Amino acid sequence: MSTPLRRRSNNNNNNSLNGNHTNGNGTNLMEIKKTNGIANGDGGKNKAPCMTWTARDVAYVARHHWIPCLFAVGVLFFTGVEYTLQMVPPSSQPFDIGFVATRSLHRVLANSPDLNTVLAALNTVFVAMQTTYIVWAWLMEGRPRPTISACFMFTCRGLLGYSTQLPLPQEFLGSGVDFPVGNVSFFLFYSGHVAGSMIASLDMRRMQRFRLAMVFDILNVLQSIRLLGTRGHYTIDLAVGLGAGILFDSLAGKYEEMTKRHSLTNGFSLVSKDDSLVN
Known part of the structure; x- marks a missing residue:
């Protein structure tokens, strides 16, 4: 039960902040x-x-x-x-508390290109894991919600990332095996890495795959630290990416509920006939 916003008196005759109450005689x-x-x-x-x-x-x-x-x-x-707070002058790089917290990691990666390459490759593998799970949930299990979430999320990320293009940090440590592979240009805001992992993790929890979800959450934290250490994302990118994953998973759920209510009996369905849209 939720706690009332105001204490109740011992005789329970005090009215709460909301609603009408009666006394012992039934008087309002x-x-x-x-x-x-x-x-x-x-x-x-x-x-x-x-x-x-x-x-x-x-x-x-x-x-x-x-x-x-x-x-x-x-x-x-x-x-x-x-x-x-004094604002950062236009001639300076943006201030990022995550960059400050990962200075030592940045120095290690800057002095060890091979280690940076290995971690970048592992990050790409993790992105492939996210993508595989999200597509598998739709094509093999008949549950399109993660795929719908990802489509919503990446489209919105593209719009926002193009609308306000943040400068690439001067200390950025790139790698040819990092995702996107080949050191091609990418949108900084917001983090698709974090959002995609969050979408997969939320679906795993709905399916009661709690251990797998915990593994994804741990890997998500580790990849976030690596992205800060390589200056591949600002802290705000990661924080908004986390929220975006939750938001678009919720919107995809509402979309499924809407289509379930208004779907045509003989129309094409994104899910298998044996599975429900809403889990």
């Missing part, structure tokens, strides 16, 4: 409040909820709803940061 408490308001000369207008809060109510919210309270503190903190 909201009607009582309105009547009392008219009697008190305020024209029947109730006080704003915050005007009725006590110190115990505030303590209750802080104790039982600490997650939104923590985010509220974050809003205040970053509001201060936004008003005091």
Whole structure:
């Protein structure tokens, strides 16, 4: 059960923030409040909820709803940061905290080209694993949701990546065996590596393939660290890629539900006749 946004009194006669309640005699408490308001000369207008809060109510919210309270503190903190942070001048490279955190890894890879090549090849193998699973789910298992998610995701990535083209970091360590293979140009924003892996991982969880999903998540974290170390992506690319995977997986699920409701009986289906669109 969800925790109410306000503490309840011991006699359970206090009304919550939402909804109407009755007292022990079955009388609607909201009607009582309105009547009392008219009697008190305020024209029947109730006080704003915050005007009725006590110190115990505030303590209750802080104790039982600490997650939104923590985010509220974050809003205040970053509001201060936004008003005091000095912007990076146009002549400088973008500041990236992920690049700062992976300086030592970048030095190792810069001094060991062979190691960089091996890690790049492993990354390409991981991308092939993602692609194989996503296509397999559709063609062999009759579940097109991961494929639809990937199509949505990569199309949106192409539009955004072309609309605002971020500069390639000066310290970028490329490799001919990295994906995209051959050191060809690619969109930085957002990370298709991370988003594709997230789409596959979410589908694995729906199918209760939890161990395989955990393997993909671990590999996703490792590839993210490598991408920061090689300066192949900015931190924001990876963070948005994670969110994009979740978003487009959800949109693909809604698309499946919509097509299931409105599909024609004799029309062509992306799934096998024995399988349901929604898992």
